[in-house]
Amino acid sequence: MKKLNIFPFQNRPTLLLFVFAVSLLTRQLAAQEGKKIVKLHYVNSNNRVQYLLLECVLKKGKVLTPISNQSYKIYLDSAGTNLISNLTTDETGKAKAFIPPSLKAVWDASSQHTFIVMSDDEEVISDFVITKAKITLDTSGADGVRNLTASVMKMENNKWIPAADVEMKVGVQRLGGILSAGEEDNYTTDSSGTLIVEFKRDKLPGDQKGNLLLVAKVEDNELFGSLIAEKKALWGVATKVDTAFFDQRTLWSTRFRTPYWLLFMAYSIIFGVWGTLIYLIRQVIKIKKLGA
Amino acid sequence: MKNNNNIPRRDFLFTGLLTAALGGCNDKKNPFAQDEVVLTGEKVKLLSVDGEVIEIDKAFLKPIPDVPHLTNAEEREGIPGKKFVMVIDLARCKNLRKCQSACNHMHQVHPGQNWIKVLGMEDADHTAPYWQPTTCMHCDEPPCVKVCPVDATFKRQDGIVLIDNERCIGCRFCMAACPYSARVFNWEETLMASQGGSEEHHHHNSGPTSVAHQVKGTVGKCDFCPEMTRQGELPHCVSACPNGVFMFGDLNEDTVTNGAETFRFSELIKDKAGYRLMEDLGTKPSVYYLPPVNRNFPYESGLEKETGDEK
Amino acid sequence: MSNLSTLTNGRRSAEQITGDLVPQPFGKRGMIWVSVLIVLCLIGAFAYFRQLQEGLVVTGMRDYVSWGIYISNFVFFVAISLVGSLITAIFRLANVEWSTPLTRIAEIIAVSAITFASLIIIVDMGRPERLYNLLLHGRLQSPITWDVIVITTYFFISLLLLYLPLLPDLKILNGQKTKNLPWQNKIYTFLGSFWKGSEEQFKISEKAISILCIMIIPVAFCIHTVTSWLFATTYRPGWDSTNFGAYFISGAFLVGSGGVIVAMYVFRKYYHLEKYITELHFEKMGRIAVMLSLIYLYFNVNEYLVPAFKMKKSEAAHLEELFTGEFSLMFWFAILVGMIIPIFVMLFKAGRKPFPMFIVGMMIVVGAWFKRYLIVTPTLLHPFLPMQNVPDNYMHYFPTWEEWAITIGSLAGALLIITFFVRIFPIIPIHETITEQHEKAEHISVSK
Ligand code: SF4
Ligand code: SF4
Numbered sequence A: 001m002k003k004l005n006i007f008p009f010q011n012r013p014t015l016l017l018f019v020f021a022v023s024l025l026t027r028q029l030a031a032q033e034g035k036k037i038v039k040l041h042y043v044n045s046n047n048r049v050q051y052l053l054l055e056c057v058l059k060k061g062k063v064l065t066p067i068s069n070q071s072y073k074i075y076l077d078s079a080g081t082n083l084i085s086n087l088t089t090d091e092t093g094k095a096k097a098f099i100p101p102s103l104k105a106v107w108d109a110s111s112q113h114t115f116i117v118m119s120d121d122e123e124v125i126s127d128f129v130i131t132k133a134k135i136t137l138d139t140s141g142a143d144g145v146r147n148l149t150a151s152v153m154k155m156e157n158n159k160w161i162p163a164a165d166v167e168m169k170v171g172v173q174r175l176g177g178i179l180s181a182g183e184e185d186n187y188t189t190d191s192s193g194t195l196i197v198e199f200k201r202d203k204l205p206g207d208q209k210g211n212l213l214l215v216a217k218v219e220d221n222e223l224f225g226s227l228i229a230e231k232k233a234l235w236g237v238a239t240k241v242d243t244a245f246f247d248q249r250t251l252w253s254t255r256f257r258t259p260y261w262l263l264f265m266a267y268s269i270i271f272g273v274w275g276t277l278i279y280l281i282r283q284v285i286k287i288k289k290l291g292a
Numbered sequence B: 001m002k003n004n005n006n007i008p009r010r011d012f013l014f015t016g017l018l019t020a021a022l023g024g025c026n027d028k029k030n031p032f033a034q035d036e037v038v039l040t041g042e043k044v045k046l047l048s049v050d051g052e053v054i055e056i057d058k059a060f061l062k063p064i065p066d067v068p069h070l071t072n073a074e075e076r077e078g079i080p081g082k083k084f085v086m087v088i089d090l091a092r093c094k095n096l097r098k099c100q101s102a103c104n105h106m107h108q109v110h111p112g113q114n115w116i117k118v119l120g121m122e123d124a125d126h127t128a129p130y131w132q133p134t135t136c137m138h139c140d141e142p143p144c145v146k147v148c149p150v151d152a153t154f155k156r157q158d159g160i161v162l163i164d165n166e167r168c169i170g171c172r173f174c175m176a177a178c179p180y181s182a183r184v185f186n187w188e189e190t191l192m193a194s195q196g197g198s199e200e201h202h203h204h205n206s207g208p209t210s211v212a213h214q215v216k217g218t219v220g221k222c223d224f225c226p227e228m229t230r231q232g233e234l235p236h237c238v239s240a241c242p243n244g245v246f247m248f249g250d251l252n253e254d255t256v257t258n259g260a261e262t263f264r265f266s267e268l269i270k271d272k273a274g275y276r277l278m279e280d281l282g283t284k285p286s287v288y289y290l291p292p293v294n295r296n297f298p299y300e301s302g303l304e305k306e307t308g309d310e311k
Numbered sequence C: 001m002s003n004l005s006t007l008t009n010g011r012r013s014a015e016q017i018t019g020d021l022v023p024q025p026f027g028k029r030g031m032i033w034v035s036v037l038i039v040l041c042l043i044g045a046f047a048y049f050r051q052l053q054e055g056l057v058v059t060g061m062r063d064y065v066s067w068g069i070y071i072s073n074f075v076f077f078v079a080i081s082l083v084g085s086l087i088t089a090i091f092r093l094a095n096v097e098w099s100t101p102l103t104r105i106a107e108i109i110a111v112s113a114i115t116f117a118s119l120i121i122i123v124d125m126g127r128p129e130r131l132y133n134l135l136l137h138g139r140l141q142s143p144i145t146w147d148v149i150v151i152t153t154y155f156f157i158s159l160l161l162l163y164l165p166l167l168p169d170l171k172i173l174n175g176q177k178t179k180n181l182p183w184q185n186k187i188y189t190f191l192g193s194f195w196k197g198s199e200e201q202f203k204i205s206e207k208a209i210s211i212l213c214i215m216i217i218p219v220a221f222c223i224h225t226v227t228s229w230l231f232a233t234t235y236r237p238g239w240d241s242t243n244f245g246a247y248f249i250s251g252a253f254l255v256g257s258g259g260v261i262v263a264m265y266v267f268r269k270y271y272h273l274e275k276y277i278t279e280l281h282f283e284k285m286g287r288i289a290v291m292l293s294l295i296y297l298y299f300n301v302n303e304y305l306v307p308a309f310k311m312k313k314s315e316a317a318h319l320e321e322l323f324t325g326e327f328s329l330m331f332w333f334a335i336l337v338g339m340i341i342p343i344f345v346m347l348f349k350a351g352r353k354p355f356p357m358f359i360v361g362m363m364i365v366v367g368a369w370f371k372r373y374l375i376v377t378p379t380l381l382h383p384f385l386p387m388q389n390v391p392d393n394y395m396h397y398f399p400t401w402e403e404w405a406i407t408i409g410s411l412a413g414a415l416l417i418i419t420f421f422v423r424i425f426p427i428i429p430i431h432e433t434i435t436e437q438h439e440k441a442e443h444i445s446v447s448k
C-alpha cells in the first residue's frame, strides 16, 4: 500500500521519460503506418488538350487523406532530361501538368511514352506508359432511332489503327457523372474500334434549348489513360429556368419577400400601437408645458 | 483581378478553339454546372495529342480552375436553373461513416459534432433495424428558415439551405425548429480559428466562400457542399462512400450519381420506392431515401463501428 | 366590521398618509439585502464575462438541448411581467377600488421583469454584439422579431403606466424638499417639477392612463402569446400545441399574482403598511389567485391529458419522462407546489391571511420557475430522430455554475430594481390613497 502511494513521486522522472519514449515511439509508428500513395492519370480531351493529373494521398489504416504541398517533377521518357513540369499538390492533394511545346520532338518521335514522377532524386513512378490514342463521338438519327457512335484509334508504328476491346461510358454528361445513353453501364469497342449505342433516354431534360452534352469516356485505360469526346445534340427537352417557387412570398422567403398579409398585419399593429404611444408621449409633453 | 471582363459565360464554351480547350480541362467538369471560370488572361502553350502547339488560359493549369469569388448577395441567390437533390440508398449502408469523416475533415467540423450522422434506426419493436445516414434535408419549405430573425439562414434557388455565419446572431431558434436535428452550434472557438486561420476568410477550399464557413457563436450544418457543386463536383460525403450509398444530382437534369453509377432520378425513385423523412410535417425535403430492401450488408456488420466510436 | 371601514382604516389625515408612505431609507436589514443582491449580480456579471470569453461552451447546453435555463428564465420573466397589466389595467377598467395600493407594486414588478427578460435573451445569444442585425436585416416572418417588437412596446407602455400615476406623488415629494436627500430632490425635480396638479393636467393624465390601460391588455396578451409561439411554432413534442398561447397566459397571470402577493407581504411587513395593505387585500388576492390557479390547472390538464390520451409516438417518450421518468420529481413538484397545494390552502379563509398567503405566493413563484424549466428542457431531449453520433454530454442537460450564476444574478437584478425603486418612490400611490379616503369619507358621511 505504502509503496503504491509513494510510487508516482519517486519515479516521476522515470515516468516522464517513459511517457516521452512511448509517445515518440507511437508517433514514429504512426508515421510509418501511414503510407503515401502517388497516382498519375493521363487525360486526353477531345483529341486536343492532353494533361497529366497527379494525386497524392496518405493512407492510414483505411483512411485516405489528401496531402497538400508535395513537390514532384514529371519527366517524359527519360528521367532527368525531358522535364514536363515541376508540380506542387494543392489542398485536395492534386496537381496538373500540360506537356510543354519544348518537348515536341520527343513527343512526335514515338507512339508510346513513359511518364516518370520524381520526388527529390527518387523515382516514385517509373512504369506509367501511355500509347497515343484518339476518340471520336458521332450521332446519327433516322426513323426515330437515335444512335451514338464512338470509335477509338491508337497509334502503332506511327500509324493510326483501330483499338479493339476498349471499355467506355457513353451517355449524357451530368453533374458529377455520365448518365448512360442505353441500358448498359459500359460499352466495349469491336474489332473496328467502334461501338454503337442506341439512345434510349426519352424526354431527358436538356438545357434551355433542349441540348444535351453527349460524351464518350474511356476512364483510366491501361494503355491509353483517359479519353474523352464530347458532342452537343438537340435530343433533350428544353427546360426553362423556373424560379417561380423561389420567388414566392412565403414564410420561408427572405425579408424582401415577406407575404403581403403578414406585412399588412404587422405594420397595422405596429403603427396602431406606436401611433397611440407617440400620441401619449405628446400628451406628457403637453402636461409638461402646462406646468412650465 | 478583373473578373468581370474575363468570365466567359457557358454559352461561349462550345464555340471556336477555346471549346476544345475548355472541354478538356476538367474531366469531371459539367458545363451545365460550372458556369464560370476566372480567366487569368495569361496563356500557356502546350502540346496537343497530335503534337500541335496550342494555347490555353493559365487558369486551367489548376486541377480545378478557380470559379469567381461571389458576393454575399450572389451566393445567397444560388446557381440559377439548378435544384440539387440527394438520394440515400439505405440498402447499401453498413455504417462505415466514411461520409462522416470526409465531411468532418473537409469542413473542419468540431470534434464530437457531425454534419452528417449515421443513425441506427429501428422503427418499432419487431421491424428490422437499419442504418440511416442523415444530413440536412435542404427542405423546400424549411422550418429553420421560417424562424430566423435576420435572414442568416436562407433558401437558395438551387434548393440549398445555407447559413451566413457572418450574420447569424446565435439565437438557436433554427435548431429548435429543425425537426431533423440537422443543426449544430459552434459552442466554442472553431477548429478553423484555433488552428490559426482567421475565422473571417479561411475556408477549406478555394471555392467561393462568402457565406459558408464556421464562426464561434453561430450555427452550422450540412450545406450540400456548394463550393463543390459550383465547380461541378460531387459533395465530399458522396465521393467518400465506398458503397455508393449517396447519390447526388440536379433535379432539373433528372439525374443523380454517386460518381460510379448514374441514374435517372425519376426512374430510380419509382423503381425503388423512394421516400422522404417526415413527409407529414410538410417540410418537403430535398433528400430522398431508398428503403433498406435486398440489403448489401446485414445490419449487424455496422455495429462494430458503433461501439468503437461512441466513446 | 364592514369591508368599507377596513378600507378606510379610521380615516387618516393627508399628512399622516404622506408620512406613512414616503420612501424610507434602507436601514440595516435593507442594506444587507441590497449588498447581497449586488454581490449576486456581480457574480452573474463575472459568469457572463466568462461566457463572452469562452463562448456558450461554458453552459451545459449542447446541440440537442440548445435552449436551457436562460430561455426558461426568460419565459419566467415575461410571465411575471404580465401581472402589471392584470392589476393595473384590468382592475382599473373593472372599477375594482381596493386594488389602488397594489397598482404600483404590480407595475414595478412588470418593468423590472421585462427589463431582465430582454437582458437574459441577449445573454442567451451566441453573438450578442450582432444584435444590430435585427435592425439591419430584421425579418418579419420570424416570431423572434415579433417578440422583440412586442417586448419593446410592452416595456414602454409599462414605463408610461408607471410614470403617469407617479406625477401627483412627485408633487407631494417635491413639496417636502427639506425631508428628502439632495439626490432625491434632483430626481423628483427632473421627473415631476412641472406637475402643478391643475385640473387640466389631471384631465390629460387621466385620459392618457385610461388609454394606456386599454392598450396594455392586448399588448400584454401579445407578449406572452408570442413568447409561447417561440415554442409552439416548432414541431417538437410538448411544444407543438395550439393550446400554448392560452396556457402560457394563464400561467403568467398566476405567477404574476403570486409575485404581487409576495411583494405585498414583504413591503407591508418591512415598511409597516398594515393600514394600507390590509388583510382584506390578501383575502381578495387569495380569491383571485385561486381562480387563476384553477384556470391554469385547467390548461395544464388540457396540455398533458390530451396528448397523453393519444400517446403519439413522438409525444409518448416526452410525457413518460415527465410523468414517471427523469423529470417526474420536478414535474410533480411544479404541479403540486405551483398549483394544487396553493389552491387547497387558499380555499380556506385562514389560508388567505397574510402569512399563509406569503408562503403560498412563494410556492407559486418557485413552482412556476420550475414549470418553465420543464417546458423548455425535456422537450429538447426528445427529438424526432434518435440522439446518436454525439458525445455523451450532449444527451443530458444540467446547467453549469455559470448558467446558475447568470440566472440567479438576473433574478437578483430584477429584485434590485424593485428595491431601488421603493427607496426612491412611494410604493403605494400617496395621492390616490388620499383622494380615495376623502371620497369614501364623503360617501360615508353622506350615507349617514
Ligand atoms: S433539415 Fe433542418 S436544417 Fe435542414 S433545411 Fe430542413 S429544417 Fe432546415
Ligand atoms: S441561430 Fe442564426 S441562423 Fe439560426 S435562427 Fe438564429 S440567427 Fe438565424
Ligand code: SF4
Residues within 6 Å of the ligand: B102, B103, B104, B115, B116, B135, B136, B221, B222, B223, B224, B225, B235, B236, B237, B238
Ligand atoms: S453534402 Fe457536404 S456538407 Fe452535407 S453531409 Fe455531405 S459532405 Fe457534409
